[in-house]
Amino acid sequence: MFSTFDLKEISKELSDLERMRVDKIYQLGNEIRIKFFGRGREDLVIKPPLAVFVTSYPKPAPKNPTWFAMLLRKHLKAMWLFKIEQYDFDRILMFSFGFYEENNPVVKFVLIVEMFRDGNILLANQDNVIVGILSREYMKDRTLAPKSVYEFPEKKKGFDLSIDEIIELSKEYEIVKGLATQLNIGGLYAEETCLLAGVDKSKIGISKEEAVKIKEALIQLENLKKDPMIIKKNEQVVDILPYDLKSYDSSEFEKVRYESLSKALDEVYGKAESEEILREEISTHQKKIQKFERMLKSQKDLFDSYIDERELYKILGDLTYEKYPIIEESIKVIEQAKKNYSLEEIKTKLAQNKLISDVDFKTGIITFNFDPPLPIELKKDVNENANLFYEKSKKMKRKIDGAKIAMDNTEAKLLSLKEEEEEFEVEKPKAIERKAREWYERFRWFTSSEGNIVLGGRDASSNEVIVKKYMEDSDIYFHADAYGAPHVIVKDGSKVTDITLNEAAIFAVSFSSLWKDGYGGGDAYWVKPDQVTKEAPSGEYLKKGAFAIKGKRNYIRSVSIKLTIGITSEGKIMCGPDVPIEKHTVKNIKIMPGKHKKESFAKRVAKILETDDIDAIVQALPPGGCDVRGK
CATH class of the missing domain: 1.10.287 (Helix Hairpins)
Known part of the structure; x- marks a missing residue:
């Protein structure tokens, strides 16, 4: 069970995820996993009421997503994570998501994680109205259900208790029980407080002197130095802590220290x-x-x-x-x-x-x-x-x-x-191993034989972004002459030769729907940036990610559909035409359209490339089935 102290420390550690964007969301049992991108890739695990942490051990996504995962995807896909915070030193963690409007962050939704009782996850909008919830709850003082306004639980006493209030606590309960329930710190930290104070935890009606010691112990507890560790007994995990507690000083316990609480949690969960x-x-x-x-x-x-x-x-x-x-x-x-x-x-x-x-x-x-x-x-x-x-x-x-x-x-x-x-x-x-990523690695990309970055969109949103945000006057725009093809940009394309143009054409055609449909080739064309416009022809409408082309198109006909995927000396996965991939990677494999699903094929590729980053391989492969191609 996650304590208020666990949430206090993990919320600080997870702040590294802020200003990253949501990629994928899926659910495994009562566990939600959110994949973020923006500064590399990070996988957040929300496992109420046990843990919240960033994992380095991805699990296979379920074949059929749950309704709750689909709801979260619908509302949070591509949103920025602006803020992670613990609510009022309670066992509640809040993730604020939204978009930038005129360069200002605007929160649209808040993912609220309750880490008490059986745990719960709910999504609320900017008006605090619940949009979706993992488990509905109907209580005397709170209703947690879609369309109801989210209300926080009744606030507990804080650490600023007076001596008289501490004495009053112990009149009704054993001091350890009073601290655990009324301060909302849980049994372990209530016992630790008694240990630090040297007060019998089962005592009812403590003295003023003992209350002073309890007060000092609470201040000491509040200012403990972070020292994440796993507590083991007879090789079995007993606890996961953000601090070194006296409660586990006995020789029967083994303390295994970690760089962060998140890494300790990841080791276990x-x-x-x-x-x-x-x-x-x-x-x-x-x-x-x-x-x-x-x-x-x-x-x-x-x-x-x-x-x-x-x-x-x-x-x-x-x-x-x-x-x-x-x-x-x-x-x-x-x-x-x-x-x-x-x-x-x-x-x-x-x-x-x-x-x-x-x-x-x-x-x-x-x-x-x-x-x-x-x-x-x-x-x-x-x-x-x-x-x-x-x-x-x-x-x-x-x-x-x-x-x-x-x-x-x-x-x-x-x-x-x-x-x-x-x-x-x-x-x-x-x-x-998480590697630092360049800005263009969020898209499909490769480095041409002449050293130019060639990038393509993954979906309607990224297609829109590529053209609107990243295409410059010195670039060249490519598109396959087929439905369901990415917008492709050759950076500094105005200076390239036919070598890069042909490579970009192969890239554009191979990542189109022609690959999924099993074609052996197709046509592509290129134009200058000022020919790409969002102005639809008269009587027509351009949906998100779509653009119109003005003027002459420069066609490259009968382009072969074939790719090579490889790993660079920096451990980055690159997929594109044969020649540039062979030039810029240390290990590679030629691929073609096939019957193997991307996920299973990626495992095969990972063995050949000698990498564990299967997720990166799946991201790099073209849409549709794949197979190994001979010379």
Whole structure:
């Protein structure tokens, strides 16, 4: 359970997120994760009532986002985080989001995190009206539900208690309970106060002298030096603290110190939980493999039995022709005997014949004592019996072909699962190292062979920003001649040669919808910045992210759709045309449109590039499926 002191320190640490923007939001159980961009990338974890921290251990996003995550995305997407603050030394953390209007920050929404009881997260607008809430609550003095005005809980006593007020506290409760509940500091810090004061925590009705000591201890507690740590006992985590407390001075406790409270929390709730998820993934994956191994064994057994049956029917057909005279004569004798003897008499006489092992007049089958035993239908002649065996052999051939296809499919699936299993790292998850980012890294980008930065939009918002904010007179504007393509800018493009122009064309076409649709190529065009306008042609409307082009377009035709993704010596992921990526990266891999989903393909790429930053790879890949491309 997060204390008021935990929130006091974590709110200071999280201030580094201020002036960053919201990228993605998703929910895992009762945990909300917000991805920020602007000065690098940061992942904030809100896990009420246990913890709030920045994590270096990303978890896979759920395939289907929850309604609450969708609500937060709808209202907070691309907003700036202006302020993080603790409310009135209470277990409430407030995140203020908004936009700049005429260069002034304007708060539009406040994300309120309550860290008491079972914890809660709610979003309120600038009028303090609740827009959405994780868990509705209806209490005697407060209603937490959409469209209701958010009211803060009743204010508790502060640390500025007088001596008389402290004495009064202990008349009704044990002093430790009075401090914990009335000052809202929780049991641990109430006990720490008693320890620092040297006052029996269970005492009711303390003296004035003891009250003075309690007052001094509260001042001491309020001014404790930050010293984040994890408390362990017998290798198990007992507590996570922002301070070194006397309560854990016993030799039975181990104190493991960290650079920040956020890093300590991440060690327990980020890293440890990632390890648990990994173990569960491995276990689930191994069960899948075992299931397909059992399936493959059954299919192989069935396949082998079909092979044996096919061979047997062929042998019986051949044997029928080989023993043609014997079989024909035997059938004639039996048919003749039916005229003079009963079936039982015939069966008795045939039992003495060593050539015949069995006769069944109900089924009309006589079995000859050959190797192998040969069942013959009495109502059919020898040729018909032989053909019957050959037909059965042909049918088994068709069953064998079907079983082989099923077996091949299972083997392919099993091979794929085993390849995926290699991607699971049994060792502890590694923290993603956060790297300082240039302004253009928030967009799609690469460095051309001639050293020019080429950048493209990711969505309507970034397309709008690229043209309005970052395109300058000395640049060149590119666009693929296709629907769903990014605006592409070549910085200082007026000075480039055809080399960079062709590279920018490949970039523009490859990051368009043509990649997702599986095309091998397309056309692109370029114009000067003064030809790009927000003025729509007469009778038309330009939606967000769209621009009109005036004048002549300079086309580059039949541009190949192909990319290379690589990692630079600084550890940055870059994706673009083959030549410049090979030039500016230390490891790279050629890619093309394919059937592999970006998330699973990114893991494969990460192994080749020897990086753990899968998120950066996903961000760099084009929209749609991918595959590895040969030379």
